[in-house]
Amino acid sequence: ELLAAVIAYFQPKPLAGSRVLITAGPTCEPIDPVRVITNRSSGKTGYALAQAAYEYGATVQLVSGPTALACPPGVERIPVQTAVQMRDAVMQRVDDADIFIAVAAVADWRVENQSSEKLKKKDGQPPALHFVQNPDILAEVAARPDAPWCVGFAAETTLDPEMAQEKRRRKGVPMLIGNLAQHVMDADHTTVELFDDEGMINLGSGEKLEIARRIVQEIAQRYVRPH
């Protein structure tokens, strides 16, 4: 923690006075009291971005799904389980945010007919699960009249620049960071590309904290603080 504090002290402070809201980690959608649908997100990229934003002078709130990670020093963590809980935690705080970075791997669907009792297996018949689509937190935040400056993430198994730009425009956000899911999940290294109105920038490969610092620098260059 002391080392982290010293490193943070000597970083430039382009985000001094800014308030950054970040989502990270997987969400965990219950099927019954025991079973869940989740995803392989470790939360490392989102936590690295929270640490980098804090180093660069921002006040950081981190709405996090279940992970085994320690909260970075100086960052306020709000733990949640489901996509709906994550949405509610974000909406409660978004009015106070200047920048919103949606890194969490939010489950696209949840089970509508959750059981309050553990489902039994009977005669080899699987349970009939009815899925319902989860809220699109990033699109909902970006559509607000007083929206913060928004950054999306796309973790795909195949990354097509045209699809990434299409996703960025569909979400209505000025910046989207793309990475390859099979390279990034649970790894300490990542390779990312940045998409904005100007096109694509390759931010290279490296440790997640190093890459997170590059992303936060790019955000700081583009984000114009309201006065």
Next chain:
Amino acid sequence: ELLAAVIAYFQPKPLAGSRVLITAGPTCEPIDPVRVITNRSSGKTGYALAQAAYEYGATVQLVSGPTALACPPGVERIPVQTAVQMRDAVMQRVDDADIFIAVAAVADWRVENQSSEKLKKKDGQPPALHFVQNPDILAEVAARPDAPWCVGFAAETTLDPEMAQEKRRRKGVPMLIGNLAQHVMDADHTTVELFDDEGMINLGSGEKLEIARRIVQEIAQRYVRPH
């Protein structure tokens, strides 16, 4: 580790010379390269049993689904992800096991139509997932002509002694340990009951390692080593 070694040294050794095979943790069934169906098992009960069996003199192999736990000293861990991998790892080792303790929270179903690419959400339509029942590892082991002495676990949200005995007989095992899923999941404490041909014994509440030692003592009293 030194303390654990000292404690292990001074425990009685009723299982000296016995080989114990244990499954622990959740299994993790992929939907696509990112999404999974899993359950809230922390693996703590199975790891505590592995430690207790080692303390009591057994050679212990621990086939474990994904957990954040450290492997107990002296125990050999075989990491797996899915129920099918867990079954294969057990079947490769069961001929050399005297006692088999099935603690893992094996997913009852897996997705038959796994996607090698991340599924896209389109027009709010959820993916059509076809489920297929997973192997019943405990029943398969217990049905072998040279079966080891088998112990099952039942983590239910409501625990009915008659249902527990029915499950024990259906699996064909001499001992079943029952606990309440909502009390035990991810907790350090547990409350368990033992079911065998004689009926039910309340083994009480306590730290998982303490309860694990009581369970292993009960196993050692009942298990008669072949000569």
